[in-house]
Every structure is written in C-alpha cells, then in structure tokens.
Amino acid sequence: MQDKLFEFISKYISLTEEEKNTLLSLDLFHSVKKGDVLLKEGQKTLNSFFVLKGCIRVYYNINGEEKTTAFYTEMEGLTPHCAINKNQSEYYISCIEDSILVVSNDNMSIEVNKKFPKFDIMCRKLSEELLAKKQIDFDEFKTSSPEQRYLNLLQKRPDLIQRVPQHQLASYLGIKPQSLSRLRARILEKK
Amino acid sequence: MQDKLFEFISKYISLTEEEKNTLLSLDLFHSVKKGDVLLKEGQKTLNSFFVLKGCIRVYYNINGEEKTTAFYTEMEGLTPHCAINKNQSEYYISCIEDSILVVSNDNMSIEVNKKFPKFDIMCRKLSEELLAKKQIDFDEFKTSSPEQRYLNLLQKRPDLIQRVPQHQLASYLGIKPQSLSRLRARILEKK
DNA sequence: ATCATTTCTTAACTTAAGTGAACGAGCTAT
DNA sequence: ATAGCTCGTTCACTTAAGTTAAGAAATGAT
Numbered sequence: 001m002q003d004k005l006f007e008f009i010s011k012y013i014s015l016t017e018e019e020k021n022t023l024l025s026l027d028l029f030h031s032v033k034k035g036d037v038l039l040k041e042g043q044k045t046l047n048s049f050f051v052l053k054g055c056i057r058v059y060y061n062i063n064g065e066e067k068t069t070a071f072y073t074e075m076e077g078l079t080p081h082c083a084i085n086k087n088q089s090e091y092y093i094s095c096i097e098d099s100i101l102v103v104s105n106d107n108m109s110i111e112v113n114k115k116f117p118k119f120d121i122m123c124r125k126l127s128e129e130l131l132a133k134k135q136i137d138f139d140e141f142k143t144s145s146p147e148q149r150y151l152n153l154l155q156k157r158p159d160l161i162q163r164v165p166q167h168q169l170a171s172y173l174g175i176k177p178q179s180l181s182r183l184r185a186r187i188l189e190k191k
Numbered sequence: 192m193q194d195k196l197f198e199f200i201s202k203y204i205s206l207t208e209e210e211k212n213t214l215l216s217l218d219l220f221h222s223v224k225k226g227d228v229l230l231k232e233g234q235k236t237l238n239s240f241f242v243l244k245g246c247i248r249v250y251y252n253i254n255g256e257e258k259t260t261a262f263y264t265e266m267e268g269l270t271p272h273c274a275i276n277k278n279q280s281e282y283y284i285s286c287i288e289d290s291i292l293v294v295s296n297d298n299m300s301i302e303v304n305k306k307f308p309k310f311d312i313m314c315r316k317l318s319e320e321l322l323a324k325k326q327i328d329f330d331e332f333k334t335s336s337p338e339q340r341y342l343n344l345l346q347k348r349p350d351l352i353q354r355v356p357q358h359q360l361a362s363y364l365g366i367k368p369q370s371l372s373r374l375r376a377r378i379l380e381k382k
Numbered sequence: 383a384t385c386a387t388t389t390c391t392t393a394a395c396t397t398a399a400g401t402g403a404a405c406g407a408g409c410t411a412t
Numbered sequence: 413a414t415a416g417c418t419c420g421t422t423c424a425c426t427t428a429a430g431t432t433a434a435g436a437a438a439t440g441a442t
Binding site for chain 1: 249251253258260261269270271272275276281282308311312314315318319320321322323324325326327328329330332333334362363365
C-alpha cells in the first residue's frame with residue numbers, strides 16, 4: 001500500500017531511499033472504518049487526507065440538512081480549508097467505505113520540507129494542478145444543467161454512481177434526491 | 192503600480208532589494224485595453240496573468256454562446272489550465288476594462304525559482320490557499336439557489352455587479368440573462 | 383447626429399426543479 | 413423475527429428557470 005503512495009509521488013518528484021525511509025518513519029498510514037468522521041464542523045485540524053483506498057466525502061450541515069459537496073477516492077486527497085487559514089471547519093469529512101488514508105499534518109510537512117526542499121516543489125505542482133482542475137470542474141458545473149451534470153458524471157466517474165448513496169450524489173450535483181430520481185427516470189425513458 | 196505587486200508578494204515571503212530588482216528586470220508589467228483578448232480557445236500559452244488594476248474574464252464558447260465562468264480583479268490572478276497541462280486552451284480570456292497586468296511566463300518563473308527558491312514556497316502557499324478558496328466557492332455555488340448566489344455575490348463582491356455586464360454575470364451565476372433580470376425584479380418586489 | 387448593434391427588460395409559454403407526502407425495500411439493532 | 417430507520421422512488425402541486433419573441437435603452441461607429 002505504501003508503494004501506491006510512492007508511485008503517486010514519483011509523478012511529481014523522484015525520491016531517494018533515504019527520503020522514502022524518512023517518510024515511512026512518520027506514521028502516515030491509517031485505516032478508517034465506514035462511517036468514521038475525520039473532521040467535524042467547528043473543529044480545527046492541521047491534517048491533510050490522501051486516499052489510498054476507499055472513499056471520503058465532504059459535507060455541510062445547512063439548516064439540519066446534509067449537503068455533500070465533494071468525494072475523494074483512490075489517489076485523491078484534500079487539505080481542509082481550516083488547516084490552511086487556521087479557522088474552525090465549516091464542514092464535515094467522513095468515510096463512506098472502509099478506507100486506507102495517508103494522514104499528514106502541517107507540522108510534519110514543515111519538517112519534511114525543511115529536510116527535503118523538493119517536497120515544496122511537489123506540493124506546488126500538485127496544488128497548481130488541482131487548482132486548475134477544480135476550476136475546470138467548477139466551469140463545467142456552471143455551464144451545464146443537472147441532467148447534463150449527471151450524464152457527465154456517468155462518463156467521468158461511473159464508479160461514484162455505484163459506490164455513493166443517491167441522496168449524497170444529489171447534493172453533489174446541486175439538486176434534491178427526488179429530482180435526481182426523476183431525472184434518472186427521464187433519461188431511461190428517452191433511451 | 193510595482194509597489195502593489197511587492198505588497199502582495201510580501202504577504203507570502205519577504206524580498207531583498209536584489210530580488211526585487213531581478214523581478215523588475217523581467218518586463219512583467221503590461222497595459223491592456225478593454226476588449227483585448229489575452230487567450231483564445233485552441234491557443235496555447237505559458238503565461239500567467241495577475242491583475243494589478245482592472246478586470247479580466249474567462250469565458251467559453253458553447254454552441255456559439257458565450258458562457259462566462261470567472262472574473263479576476265485587483266490582486267487576483269490565474270494560471271490558465273492549458274499552461275499547466277500543455278494543452279490547447281478550452282476557453283477565452285479577455286479584458287473587460289482597461290487594465291494593468293503582471294504577465295509572467297512559465298520559463299521565466301523556472302528561472303526565478305532557480306535563483307530564489309523561496310518563490311516556490313510562495314507559489315505553493317498561494318495555490319494551496321486559492322485551491323481551498325475555490326473549493327469553498329464551489330461548495331457555496333452547489334448548495335445555493337440562483338437567487339441566493341446573486342444575493343451572496345451582492346454581499347461579497349458588490350463591485351462586480353457594478354462593473355460587469357448583466358449577461359456575463361448571469362452565466363457566472365449559472366443562469367440565463369433573462370432569469371437574472373427576473374430574479375432581480377423579484378428581489379426588489381420583496382423589499 | 384444617426385444608424386446599427388448590443389444589452390437589458392418584460393411577457394407568455396414550456397420545462398424542470400423544489401416541496402410535502404406516501405409507500406415499499408432494505409438495513410440495523412434488539 | 414420484528415420494530416424502527418434510512419433510502420429510493422413516485423405523485424401532485426408549486427415555484428422558478430429556460431425559451432422565444434418583442435421592444436426599449438444604452439453603446440459604439442461612421
């Protein structure tokens with residue numbers, strides 16, 4: 001499982017054995033169970049989460065209703081907003097499948113970056129890439145209807161539709177569960 | 192105007208005079224006129240754009256229709272997706288006011304980063320921060336109705352509503368110009 | 383100053399999403 | 413096994429956005 005992490009990192013920088021060992025000494029790997037909550041609204045954390053296996057989701061509690069806004073699956077990760085601006089978190093992060101995560105905290109990465117400055121380069125490339133990608137995703141969302149978004153998701157991340165409950169998918173698509181149900185029925189009719 | 196750039200940079204790293212001079216020697220500052228197109232669909236560029244004064248917008252041409260997805264005003268900037276993944280651009284970038292921009296290109300920043308590695312640190316902090324902010328913006332967009340989005344924009348970026356044409360604002364809000372018109376009339380009624 | 387174009391608004395109509403309620407299927411815990 | 417939940421779907425109704433068209437207002441070009 002560690003190899004998957006190194007494989008991912010190698011897309012951005014190359015690591016010596018020494019550097020790999022430094023990383024392995026940091027107790028990065030964590031198993032979490034379906035339903036485990038990694039971060040709650042109002043909490044603070046300096047942790048970042050990277051998914052090696054499984055799926056985590058981000059959701060808000062808005063007037064007692066859960067609104068899911070993001071899923072992270074294999075080889076995807078997030079640094080919560082609150083870890084960057086040192087606020088309390090506005091959202092929850094929880095685990096929707098038994099998962100294996102790399103959990104790294106900010107102090108840790110400051111240490112690592114001191115020892116191996118090229119980690120900064122990786123983090124920079126990675127976050128620039130993710131930023132550009134997020135912008136494209138946002139653009140696609142803005143410029144399409146709920147039905148187009150669903151069809152788009154079906155193309156791009158068919159796994160999500162399988163592994164994620166409908167009502168969570170619905171808010172991810174910016175609509176209510178009933179509307180998603182109806183929209184799917186409508187698509188089936190058309191075929 | 193250069194001071195505004197240094198002031199911005201100083202939020203992330205501190206610069207020596209030598210470093211400032213190196214930056215100034217790079218011919219970074221450009222004046223552009225309202226309507227000037229900085230990037231077209233299908234083009235490639237390695238340039239990044241940072242707005243010192245004025246406003247630029249990102250828009251797509253989808254079935255002959257312009258869909259505006261982003262605005263960048265004072266002290267905001269973007270690195271186009273195509274500059275990161277070396278593709279042809281999917282979108283246009285143009286100037287909606289006479290503006291003063293910092294235009295930096297990728298080769299240039301590689302040079303600068305070699306000389307002054309702390310620029311990498313700045314870029315990293317900056318893009319991590321922007322990524323987290325973009326995610327929050329996206330979340331807000333997903334979890335609110337067009338009307339809420341408009342009211343939200345009115346709070347957070349009242350300047351945009353003044354300086355940007357309605358039909359561009361509309362697609363920025365994910366709706367048609369007619370719907371924006373109607374929605375604004377509805378809000379006025381309620382008051 | 384005038385003409386042409388673009389932009390914004392309004393209106394009538396269509397389509398789709400939101401809302402509230404009901405029902406059955408599947409899970410969970412006891 | 414069953415009682416209690418959650419989840420997904422369906423329905424009827426409401427509300428708002430999309431569409432098409434028309435006209436007024438603002439802008440730009442000659």
